[in-house]
């Protein structure tokens with residue numbers, strides 16, 4: 245979007261002026277999100293006039309989104325142009341909730357990206373009714389809201405991550421094969437089960453939110469095109485091209501786990517055969533390593549302990565999963581020419597044992613690999629990527645349109 249800053253030769257109509265101001269406020273907040281600066285530095289960085297920056301900063305301070313940080317110049321006074329201005333961490337917080345096959349988790353992330361609260365309820369959710377699981381998730385939200393209030397954080401929104409296809413318009417989880425859920429209005433059910441007084445909530449696929457979490461956390465400098473592979477019982481991918489998440493034409497893309505890698509392989513919960521998650525997902529890894537998939541909260545630490553001890557069966561299981569994973573990733577890279585692959589979810593702690601097999605499998609199958617290397621790296625946020633991405637997604641509205649959020 246390109247809107248002329250105030251002070252340009254174009255004279256905006258009154259309605260445009262309000263729009264321009266909202267846009268400029270987002271530009272100012274973005275500059276401050278990068279690092280604290282004086283008003284003069286914000287003006288220099290954004291190309292806005294000092295007067296415009298000054299009045300927007302006053303409005304953002306009044307709304308509690310930014311705060312002054314003492315003086316930068318020896319004789320400056322608070323409120324003078326030399327004073328640094330920064331985002332106020334307490335000015336906005338997002339609650340992220342992840343409903344996953346192996347448990348539920350929630351975080352509160354403040355406006356500067358700090359995780360201020362964390363809670364989880366491990367346990368296999370398969371076999372539990374959707375209503376029962378979502379009541380537990382609603383309790384996590386109620387607890388997170390209470391904790392945010394105790395810490396003086398203003399919660400601006402709630403993001404919910406689920407392991408399945410999300411119809412974004414209808415706010416319905418269409419299908420989550422590993423949970424056995426179909427057409428579940430997740431947000432509606434959670435809100436009904438909660439104590440009320442909730443801020444706006446949104447629903448999205450966990451791999452998409454994990455990819456957005458990585459993108460917004462800025463941990464892979466230079467990589468604005470990457471695929472994040474989120475591994476768990478299911479396997480999903482979030483594809484980010486040129487800094488934007490690609491969801492596909494109806495929002496259902498990224499289902500890497502259901503890419504066929506062995507046409508005659510084991511049957512998948514989706515009804516097909518030989519899907520990637522059947523030969524590279526957590527259950528397959530645990531079984532191949534000789535560990536029991538049920539009671540998973542103990543199984544993953546047991547797997548890591550076995551790997552650390554050099555247990556041959558465990559090392560081979562993870563290596564084989566990595567080879568299959570590489571087959572799936574190579575298909576994505578051949579299609580989209582992505583140079584960076586981030587391994588998230590359980591693949592992040594397993595990375596030291598996965599890396600070689602994934603890289604070799606990718607390099608063998610990607611046509612361009614000899615001229616254009618593909619980097620396979622662990623995700624920065626690891627297993628937290630989806631839940632942190634969900635919380636951050638709830639804060640994006642604040643950063644994109646701070647005056648609109650303050651007015652609402």
Ligand SMILES: [Zn+2]
Pocket residue numbers: 501502512513514515516519
């Ligand atoms: Zn499948």
